[in-house]
């Protein structure tokens with residue numbers, strides 16, 4: 001028999017039951033007991049779904065009330081000082097401690113410590129996914145102790161319900177790698193000997209009926225420093241020597257093990273899981289290197305995307321492995337299904353053809369089970385499902401809906417000249433000065449203004465057919481008028497229309513482009529209780545009609561000041577969607593770029609003189625492997641340039657980036673050749689300034705001076721200090737003053753105050769500069 005298992009299942013629930021429960025708990029509408037009860041029934045439901053799909057081993061401890069890395073911190077007793085000293089020695093981490101670390105507060109019981117605000121732990125992206133984890137903060141003198149029994153409890157729970165269960169833990173090396181030092185830098189690897197005893201204790205206490213324990217070490221697909229590689233062997237040798245009865249499955253995913261293979265193959269673990277969707281080339285290598293007595297678990301179904309697997313192709317690739325390895329071959333999705341929606345059968349609005357191309361978590365597990373039966377009993381044993389699968393795969397391949405000959409022809413005709421503006425920056429700058437007549441240190445915002453309850457209500461009513469399109473458009477125009485008037489009163493220099501008509505910066509464009517589909521329930525967790533519903537790009541992308549021009553034209557008609565057109569860039573649209581897997585990502589990015597290029601041209605024709613193309617996701621697309629980075633940056637930059645290249649010299653192209661550190665890709669950012677960039681900096685101020693010290697950014701730049709992730713209003717003094725600091729590295733003639741990001745999540749009172757302060761600073765500094773020049 002070829003065993004099947006899941007590395008992890010989505011936690012949210014198909015109807016986001018967990019999100020609702022957790023948020024009600026935070027509000028105080030649910031007690032801790034009720035929340036725990038909700039968690040229990042969600043876990044039971046998910047195990048049930050896995051069993052129904054036919055999987056042999058279900059996962060436990062893949063569930064989380066917020067984040068699995070935070071769960072690991074709780075297990076190891078890693079609680080930074082500011083969350084309470086008494087936690088350091090002795091007591092277990094409670095639900096309140098846990099949520100305070102995650103978000104600065106727990107339940108809103110007024111007056112209690114749980115409600116008091118404290119600086120939460122930082123959040124950052126989990127490898128190259130859109131999932132954000134809570135970064136562990138470690139001290140050089142850090143001690144560890146078993147401070148949460150979650151993994152033991154959830155394993156017991158699954159056993160009690162009669163499941164064959166495989167508890168999942170974040171591995172010790174990956175845990176240390178993902179952490180950051182609190183305070184001075186030190187070698188996190190030095191903490192390994194202190195972490196291991198807690199893992200040891202967990203292994204000792206885990207119910208022996210859970211035969212296999214999965215330890216996730218995704219850092220094994222990174223280019224690891226030699227010391228880390230060496231530490232792996234030591235750590236796992238140690239765990240192997242202390243474990244009693246359990247077997248360890250070491251799980252890697254998101255890429256090839258590459259140069260870490262020698263290390264991995266020599267480790268005394270009982271099994272290894274590898275991702276052969278992202279890295280099919282490693283299959284034969286790993287199979288050859290791994291000793292025959294070890295289990296090889298192959299991740300053959302894409303855990304990161306929504307397409308059905310070509311089952312026959314997979315079988316052809318893995319049948320030889322089965323012949324060699326026998327019972328010691330296992331099958332699973334490539335990684336945890338955390339990154340995939342739950343169940344396709346809930347999608348009743350998708351057309352039948354498109355649906356037949358897709359597989360969500362439940363369907364992916366069913367695919368794994370069919371593959372296992374084919375290997376165990378021969379392909380004939382599953383002839384019907386294989387045939388049905390082959391037909392769907394073939395139909396998708398042939399479907400005219402995936403291929404638009406005009407788009408392909410246009411892509412073939414793209415020239416280098418199309419990826420460059422007509423003139424160099426110096427020439428453009430001159431032309432733009434004459435056309436825009438902006439003051440020194442111009443002020444602007446990033447695009448969105450608060451999405452008020454009225455705006456959201458109007459959109460809901462329109463979608464539900466309760467108001468007409470005309471009424472909806474009138475409501476949005478009213479909002480645009482208000483926002484333009486407000487900006488004029490505030491004295492901003494380059495205005496925006498406020499994006500009231502956009503629910504989401506990618507969805508808005510996806511809905512207006514051909515080649516995109518949308519789901520009703522295709523949620524994936526983004527962080528904590530937040531989810532996103534990424535569009536599905538299934539076909540060649542084209543733009544049937546202008547997408548933003550009427551809104552921008554209307555907004556510009558209300559003012560003499562320049563109105564910024566506002567587009568989402570090709571790489572961001574790509575990154576935040578489920579992308580087709582039947583052509584290179586770069587091709588899809590270029591198709592989106594061509595559609596945006598037409599939009600840029602149309603905006604220009606409509607009299608828009610400043611156009612911003614947002615690329616907040618440019619950084620997160622950077623591949624995990626160093627050797628793949630240049631190729632990515634090349635096409636990502638090219639896609640942006642293809643979209644922007646059509647603009648005349650006098651049209652000012654802006655871009656915007658946030659959500660990440662940009663130090664290591666600053667050259668690529670400069671290569672975008674945008675006339676101006678606004679970039680998040682108020683949270684990572686020092687780092688950004690360091691970059692400017694090292695690298696002279698050639699065009700105009702607006703480092704954010706207002707942290708829009710917080711309700712705090714920055715004072716005139718704070719903003720002044722930030723602008724002065726930036727002016728040390730960037731000549732004032734090339735400096736803009738703007739917030740970190742869009743204002744859509746903020747409230748009007750704070751926005752009014754913060755922007756008033758921002759404009760005050762700009763005016764004061766202009767006077768200062770004038771008198772110093774005089």
Ligand code: MET
Nearest residue numbers: 446447448614616742743
């Ligand atoms: C995540 S970047 C957001 C940019 C967008 N223009 C906005 O202002 O909301």
Ligand SMILES: [Zn+2]
Nearest residue numbers: 616658741742
């Ligand atoms: Zn942003």
